[in-house]
Amino acid sequence: xxxxxxxxxxxxxxxxxxxxxxxxxxxxxxxxxxxxxxxxxxxxxxxxxxxxxxxxxxxxxxxxxxxxxxxxxxxxxxxxxxxxxxxxxxxxxxxxxxxxxxxxxxxxxxxxxxxxxx
Amino acid sequence: xxxxxxxxxxxxxxxxxxxxxxxxxxxxxxxxxxxxxxxxxxxxxxxxxxxxxxxxxxxxxxxxxxxxxxxxxxxxxxxxxxxxxxxxxxxxxxxxxxxxxxxxxxxxxxxxxx
Numbered sequence: 535x536x537x538x539x540x541x542x543x544x545x546x547x548x549x550x551x552x553x554x555x556x557x558x559x560x561x562x563x564x565x566x567x568x569x570x571x572x573x574x575x576x577x578x579x580x581x582x583x584x585x586x587x588x589x590x591x592x593x594x595x596x597x598x599x600x601x602x603x604x605x606x607x608x609x610x611x612x613x614x615x616x617x618x619x620x621x622x623x624x625x626x627x628x629x630x631x632x633x634x635x636x637x638x639x640x641x642x643x644x645x646x647x648x649x650x651x652x
Numbered sequence: 653x654x655x656x657x658x659x660x661x662x663x664x665x666x667x668x669x670x671x672x673x674x675x676x677x678x679x680x681x682x683x684x685x686x687x688x689x690x691x692x693x694x695x696x697x698x699x700x701x702x703x704x705x706x707x708x709x710x711x712x713x714x715x716x717x718x719x720x721x722x723x724x725x726x727x728x729x730x731x732x733x734x735x736x737x738x739x740x741x742x743x744x745x746x747x748x749x750x751x752x753x754x755x756x757x758x759x760x761x762x763x764x765x766x
Binding site: 571576577578579580581584625638639640641642643644645 | 685687693694695696697700708710741743745754755756757758759760762
């Protein structure tokens with residue numbers, strides 16, 4: 535079974551600065567997807583960024599980028615120019631590519647609570 | 653922008669009662685999911701549903717739980733004989749093409765069992 539670990543329960547960053555959230559995972563599969571989800575106080579889960587394991591290029595979405603190290607099974611999220619609205623719980627998640635034409639579960643990490651200080 | 657809608661936002665029920673949590677997935681999506689998040693813990697997968705049947709379920713999803721798509725638009729989670737430990741946030745999600753596409757989450761239903 536796959537596992538996802540986020541070793542930083544809490545992080546803080548100054549507004550306009552850069553912060554990196556860590557995530558490691560364990561799997562025996564070679565092809566899969568990795569995600570970062572944001573959960574603001576409203577509790578809704580919002581997709582931030584997605585990475586396909588077969589792609590060597592790191593995904594980027596505006597101020598959000600990832601550092602995907604497949605051999606190390608590491609998937610960190612970098613938030614540049616942090617804004618007050620970035621304050622939220624961030625979850626790293628894994629999804630197998632097996633059974634991609636059927637429902638495939640997301641396996642989540644424990645989450646990192648990000649505080650943005652003005 | 654289309655969104656997944658869950659009702660109610662908060663449900664309080666007495667231990668032993670049955671509850672039904674409702675979800676309206678995005679209209680052209682074919683895959684539906686329920687996840688659970690106990691306060692302070694990680695989000696856990698419960699069940700996935702495709703083509704009017706369960707495609708995958710976790711060890712949490714025992715006989716106490718059932719899912720249904722009663723009318724082509726709603727997707728429900730029924731919890732029979734609720735227990736205190738069922739208190740959690742329940743999230744519904746849907747995706748267009750399974751693992752190939754993004755799962756969109758609803759805003760969640762907070763279930764409190766007293």
